[in-house]
Every structure is written in structure tokens, then in C-alpha cells.
Amino acid sequence: MKNFFGLAVICIMVFFLMSCEKTSENYFVSDYAKKFQNEFNNYTKQINENPTNSSAYRQRSEIRERVGDFKGALEDIKKAVEFDNKNYQLYYTEAMLENTLVYLKEAVESFDKVIEVTPKNYRAYRDRGRVKERMGNYEGALEDFAKAISLNPNDDESFVSRGNLKNMIGDKKGALEDFAIAIKINPVNINAYQSKGYSIDVRSENYKEAIASFEKIVKLNPNSADAYDNLANAKRNFGDKKGALAAYKKAIELNPNHMYVYANMARLERETGNRKEAIALLQKALEIDPNNQGYKNDIATIQREEETVKEVALSLQKN
Secondary structure, three states: OHHHHHHHHHHHHHHHHHHHHHHHHHHHOOHHHHOOHHHHHHHHHHHHHOOOOHHHHHHHHHHHHHOOOHHHHHHHHHHHHHOOOOOHHHHHHHHHHHHHOOOHHHHHHHHHHHHHHOOOOHHHHHHHHHHHHHHOOHHHHHHHHHHHHHHOOOOHHHHHHHHHHHHHOOOHHHHHHHHHHHHHHOOOOHHHHHHHHHHOOOOOOOHHHHHHHHHHHHHHOOOOHHHHHHHHHHHHHOOOHHHHHHHHHHHHHHOOOOHHHHHHHHHHHHHOOOHHHHHHHHHHHHHHOOOOHHHHHHHHHHHHHHHHHHHHHHHHHHO
């Protein structure tokens, strides 16, 4: 009887180990991931031969991150830190993985370690500020962005990050000032132009600056459908229907499968009373994303509007 139970336990353990191995291998199913299988196996072999090999853990963590196994990557980087706890780059990687996995409190603690080892690391302050912003700690985030800027006044990304947060909490003026500085430092910073464009209110007298920001992005990235889509949205918001339509058409020319462009163009057509065209565009978006309930609801709403208009027209004719 004891032998039977012993055999049963062994079988369960073998099944468990096989299941774990299968789960790990699942990350290497795609053609992209398969390219890294040999490297992964090589680093695993190095770790088996030397379980304190921090470098092997770090490199295997990179492979796991590339194939989408973020939890496995974090486990490996933690092991790397365990055997090399003075390496700030390991703490930095740990923090970024924790941020990806939305372990925000842990990410802040890991950035604390980076700053402890490298107290003048402006990137660490900037990235910790972004995590604090995600946590809702806006005051702490602003302090970190300010510290990053004091350590490196030429870091345009810190100004963009602070500007985005200022815009979110209602400091439009401060946000625009930060975006202007970022653009002055780096005239090709697409994020700065985009943030500036979105931060200008539709009712603002500076609406032309918003349009100019999105036009600048198009110049910097002329083959981007997203750039033209954003420009079109801005022109639509500021009343330039003709310009918006031209930009949407350019976006579709660059990417015929960009469902958001079709949906945005449908909104424009609906606003101008072209309901049939709006429905046709939303149906095109549904071809790309057949399960999008929002588009289905929009089509139903516009169809009801069309029926109501017809009923009113018939009623007026009878009268």
C-alpha cells in the first residue's frame, strides 16, 4: 500500500513538472519567439551549472521579456539581483518589469534602490515619477520630474512627462510651457508636439497652434497613418471638416486596415449629415474588427436617426 501511495506521489510530481515545462515552452510557439529558444536553453544550462551566475539570469530574463513572459523575466532578474545587489542596472530592469506588470508599489521600491546606488540618475527620477503618476501620487510625481530636470535640464522627455501630468491636473499654462521647452530642446520630439496639440482646448484662441503641432508630426513622420489620423481629429475638433476629411483619406491610403480612421471618419460624416456614408465607414471598421460592439451600436443608432429623419420628412409632406 505504501508503494502505491509513493508511486502516486511520484506520478503527480512528474505531471506537475511536465505541466510547468509545457507552460514555459508555450512562450516559444511563434516564429518570432522560436528564434530565441536556443539562447534560452543555453542560459538555462549556464544557470544549472552555476546557480549563482547573475549574468546568465539577466540574459535569460531578457529573452523571456522578448517573448512576452514578463513574470518569468521578473523572477530571473530578481535572482540576478540576489547575486549582484550593487548593480543599479538590474534594479532598473526590475523596476521597469514591475511597472509593466502593474506592481507599482514594488516598482517604486526598485527605483528607490537605483537612486540609492546612483543618486544623480535623472532617468530614474523621471521613470519613478511616471510610476507615481500611475499610482495617483501626483505630488510625488511632480517632485520626481522636477528633480530629474534639475539633474539634467536638457532632458526633453522629463519636460514632456511633467507637462502631461500638469495638463491632466488642470495646469494648462504650465503644461504648454513644459511642452515648449521640450520642443526647444528637441525640435523633433513627436511626443511633445502631440501632447501640446491635445492640451489646447477646442475653445482656445490658440487652436491654430494645436493644428500646427499635428502638422509638424506629419512632417516628421510622413508615412504614419496615426499621424494623419491625429491631424484629422484635430482639424475636425476645430471645425475644419474639409481638411479633416483629406487627412483621414491620407491615413487610409497609408494604412487601409486602420479601423480607428474609418470610425473617426464616420463620426465626421455623421456630424455633417452624411449618415449613409457614416454607416458604410463603420461597416468597413467592423470588417477589420467584427466583434466591436461599439461600432455595432453606432450603426444601429445612426440607422434609427435615418429612419426618424425619413418619418419627419413624410409627415411634413402630408401636412
